[in-house]
Amino acid sequence: MINWYDDLPDIKPKYLAITKLIRSLIQEEKLLPGQRLPSERKLADTFKVDRSTVSRALSELSSVGLIIKKGGSGNFISQLPQIHSLPTKVNWNLFLENKKTTYSSYQSEITQARALNNDNLLDGAGNELPMELIPKLGSLQINWHNFLLAQKQSQDAGYLPLIETLGKIHEQKNQFKTDDQTLLITGGAQQSLLLVLRSLLQVGDSVAFAKPSYFNSSALFKTVGVRTFSIPLTPFGIDLDVLEDVILKHRIKLLILNPTFQNPTGEIISLEQRQRILKLCQDYQIAIIEDDVFGWLVDQKDEVPTFKSLAPENVIYISSLSKLLGSSTRIGWIVAPRAIGQRLLQVQKKLDIVPSMLAQVMANLALTDESFDSEIAGLKLELTKRRKNITQILHEYRSEWNFNSPKGGFYLWIKQTDPEIFEKLLKKNILVKPGPIYGTSRKDFRFNFANFDLDKQQQLRATLSKE
Known part of the structure; x- marks a missing residue:
């Protein structure tokens, strides 16, 4: 009898460990030609991995002729398994297997x-x-000499005049002060979110966001290996009972919200609802990512305090200019507690995703234009x-x-x-x-x-x- 789990090699990634185990079992004649393997679901339960991990391992073995997949019948050891032969080319099918989403x-x-x-x-x-409808800001002129001088005003967090301009805007709008926070310039809101996920989470960690949400179609979460859980929106806002249940069941690390003109519903989360969300997240030590790309478009009479202003040390704030000045305006920013901000800066430099200095200079000219x-x-x-x-x-x-x-x-x-x-x-x-x-x-x-x-x-x- 085969002790599948006990014999699994201690190597990573897991699909390679499964591949190596089945190879060795064939070589030792513990698995015989024509023998049927346990189902993918059973192997996944045995190895304590996702079914997709088992599926990838079996695809590897199938590509080199060690097993045969029979539709509806399962996976079988090949009648003539060439156990000593090595594949001579990359199995590109593995890259093409993901079905169209x-x-x-x-x-x-x-x-x-x-x-x-x-x-x-x-x-x-x-x-x-x-x-x-893109704001007409006239000629935002800069000559080469001034551009070179502008580069001397660059620091790790970005172009200093732009950082100062954004800080003043947030303060003038009575949103929050950035004096005791880190304001970091990025290449847009999506890049900001990627930076936060890569800096704070490990593969397999869990995040939550509302449903419906444009986050549902984002590839960022799969890119960094993060599990996602959606929380339904009700007529009164996000369903807090479901959120608490998901937090307890899946050890949620981050709650990602788009609270002002939520995409796609266009709703604004009320102050009372924001306070209740904050209280729940504070009780369970869940950090909040506030995506506020539409915050520019709120009339003063409809403004609700940002999550960042309500709990500066518990919230990472993200915004950008793309919804205002066009999607090609690849300028965004993050406002985070100082300790987290320093980590974000380190990861940004490591990933080499520092936004264009010219784009930062032009963004500052746009924001400070007298007609803005x-x-x-x-x-x-x-x-x-x-x-x-x-x-x-x-x-x-x-x-x-x-x-x-x-x-x-x-x-x-x-x-x-x-x-x-x-x-x-x-x-x-x-x-x-x-x-x-x-x-x-x-x-x-x-x-x-x-x-x-x-x-x-x-x-x-x-x-x-x-x-």
């Missing part, structure tokens, strides 16, 4: 639709502002007009669609009853982002109203009125 499948359809019919497309699937505040005010007014017009059109022609009109941002989160809504709208040249991308049903979708000027609003009205 729901996100990539939908994204391919969206990309194709834009390529084939861009002129007539009513594109509500975008993630950002259309070009005509008025341009943002104008942007918010225009977004409000477009949101009201689009919601009026949808209420008039699609009364069966359920959604709340948010107080800002770019998006409407729409629920209805037809699981084929994405395909049916696409046939009408209306493009939306379907719910599965955000971890929910095919009956849900996100609609970016920012992309609809008066002309496109009329086209949308005409299209929807035809039924």
Whole structure:
């Protein structure tokens, strides 16, 4: 009888240990030609690993002819296993085995639709502002001599004038002070999150975020080997009972929130809800990552204190300029407690992901331009007009669609009853982002109203009125 677990070599990664064990068992004739192996599920339980680890090991063995996979029957030792032969080439199939994700499948359809019919497309699937709404900040001029001088003002955390500008903005908005924190410039919000995950977590650690959420389709978590758990959003905010249960069951290390104009719902988490979330996380020593990329677009009357301002030492704050000045503006920043900030700086240097100095200089010129505040005010007014017009059109022609009109941002989160809504709208040249991308049903979708000027609003009205 084979003692599978006891004989497993003490090497990593585990799939190689499993591969080596089965090779040796064949060589020692403890596994005979034609013999059936235990099921993948049983082997995974025996070895105390994920089933995907066993699957990868068996794929390795299959690629060199040691086992044969028979669909529906299981895995068998080859009739003529060439145990001494070594593979002469990389098994590239291992890289191609991952099935197409729901996100990539939908994204391919969206990309194709834009390529084939861009002129007539009513594109509500975008993630950002259309070009005509990007703030017009005039000529942000810098000559080469001044650029060289600017580089002398660079420090480990980034371009010092930009750091100071961002600190002043946060303080002027009464959000928080950065004097006793580390403000670190990054290459955007996604890079900020990657930096935090790589700095604070180990492979196999667990994080939680809301559902629906754009984090659901992020590849960052798989890249760093982190497990993710989604917490449903209710009409009152994130479900705290489910959150507590997940914390206890899965030892959550970080809670990642997008609390202002949440993507995709557009909701703002209330002050009371923020306080309750903070209390729960403090009780269980869970750190919070606050993604505040839409914070620029909140009207003063709707502002809610940031998590960072409510608990500076328990929260790592992330923001960027991409939702304001375009996705190609690869400038973001992190505000973290000093001890964590120093760790982030070390990892950033180690990974060599320091953002472009030219981009940092240009970002500072944009933020300090005399027309910046008025341009943002104008942007918010225009977004409000477009949101009201689009919601009026949808209420008039699609009364069966359920959604709340948010107080800002770019998006409407729409629920209805037809699981084929994405395909049916696409046939009408209306493009939306379907719910599965955000971890929910095919009956849900996100609609970016920012992309609809008066002309496109009329086209949308005409299209929807035809039924």
